[in-house]
Amino acid sequence: MADFSIGTLSKKTGCKVPTIRYYENIGLLQEPYRTEGNQRRYQSKHLNTLRFILHSRELGFTLDDIRELMALENSDAGKDHKADEIAAKHLNEIEHKITGLAVLKNELSMMLKACIGGESNNCSVIDALSDHSLCKGKH
Amino acid sequence: MADFSIGTLSKKTGCKVPTIRYYENIGLLQEPYRTEGNQRRYQSKHLNTLRFILHSRELGFTLDDIRELMALENSDAGKDHKADEIAAKHLNEIEHKITGLAVLKNELSMMLKACIGGESNNCSVIDALSDHSLCKGKH
DNA sequence: ATAAAATCTCTAGTTACTAGAGGTTCAAGA
DNA sequence: TCTTGAACCTCTAGTAACTAGAGATTTTAT
Numbered sequence: 173m174a175d176f177s178i179g180t181l182s183k184k185t186g187c188k189v190p191t192i193r194y195y196e197n198i199g200l201l202q203e204p205y206r207t208e209g210n211q212r213r214y215q216s217k218h219l220n221t222l223r224f225i226l227h228s229r230e231l232g233f234t235l236d237d238i239r240e241l242m243a244l245e246n247s248d249a250g251k252d253h254k255a256d257e258i259a260a261k262h263l264n265e266i267e268h269k270i271t272g273l274a275v276l277k278n279e280l281s282m283m284l285k286a287c288i289g290g291e292s293n294n295c296s297v298i299d300a301l302s303d304h305s306l307c308k309g310k311h
Numbered sequence: 312m313a314d315f316s317i318g319t320l321s322k323k324t325g326c327k328v329p330t331i332r333y334y335e336n337i338g339l340l341q342e343p344y345r346t347e348g349n350q351r352r353y354q355s356k357h358l359n360t361l362r363f364i365l366h367s368r369e370l371g372f373t374l375d376d377i378r379e380l381m382a383l384e385n386s387d388a389g390k391d392h393k394a395d396e397i398a399a400k401h402l403n404e405i406e407h408k409i410t411g412l413a414v415l416k417n418e419l420s421m422m423l424k425a426c427i428g429g430e431s432n433n434c435s436v437i438d439a440l441s442d443h444s445l446c447k448g449k450h
Numbered sequence: 451a452t453a454a455a456a457t458c459t460c461t462a463g464t465t466a467c468t469a470g471a472g473g474t475t476c477a478a479g480a
Numbered sequence: 481t482c483t484t485g486a487a488c489c490t491c492t493a494g495t496a497a498c499t500a501g502a503g504a505t506t507t508t509a510t
Contacts, residue, residue, distance in 0.1 A: 235466070327498090328457085347506095349505080
């Protein structure tokens with residue numbers, strides 16, 4: 173297949189044009205060659221790399237994680253082990269986040285339930301937020 | 312109680328000194344008076360406001376949410392209703408986040424399980440991330 | 451009085467992009 | 481072949497919510 177423009181790469185991947193340029197700027201995506209008029213022309217290797225980046229981002233990896241993951245690909249030694257490590261660490265962080273959010277959810281639900289079910293008309297989310305004692309011990 | 316310095320306010324709340332100045336800069340925290348030597352001196356109202364801000368942040372409200380919540384306090388009309396609305400919207404977002412993270416968690420666990428349990432030695436997180444078909448349909 | 455700790459302002463860096471200005475190139479139709 | 485409009489180019493600055501550091505001044509305690 174013929175080489176393609178940045179707009180085409182954008183359509184193929186769903187990644188916005190400025191974001192593609194950004195990834196190139198920070199060294200995540202290899203610089204493609206340019207036409208005589210200075211426009212970028214991509215090949216399938218760029219498409220693959222970009223998809224790798226996007227999928228990793230969807231899974232919540234940071235650009236630094238991704239940079240590291242990509243470096244591993246080019247240095248065979250211990251490659252799988254290190255990649256697993258990064259993924260495992262990431263999984264751990266996600267589990268922590270989920271736990272934290274579940275706590276928040278409860279606190280917010282309780283606040284709201286109290287407001288809707290309550291009888292006093294000075295019931296208020298604001299009061300709940302101002303009342304430090306409500307969260308004491310949890311944080 | 313006597314008025315206190317920014318360092319003392321920091322200790323009372325656990326909020327870092329530069330963050331307190333930052334909140335003042337962006338207009339979230341009222342400017343305190345200054346000593347002749349230009350140092351800030353705070354009073355209990357500042358302590359209360361800062362605690363309100365910090366607790367709201369812990370619950371994941373953005374600084375803009377908090378700004379809005381604080382504006383409500385000074386405009387009685389529909390105050391409770393609006394605050395509930397903000398909190399409810401926030402609760403909704405948190406529920407979405409939890410759902411999304413749970414999906415990620417599964418995908419990552421499966422990736423890792425396949426790597427650890429697998430027999431081939433080219434098993435790799437990187438391969439899983441490169442393989443776009445794995446996530447097709449979910450995203 | 452002196453010295454250390456705390457404070458001051460200001461700028462710039464972080465993450466992962468997005469938006470806009472102002473100018474150039476490409477591709478398709480007449 | 482010419483023209484025109486879409487797509488492209490670079491560069492700067494803005495977003496959220498802070499954090500870090502430089503270099504100067506003030507406060508506090510001995």
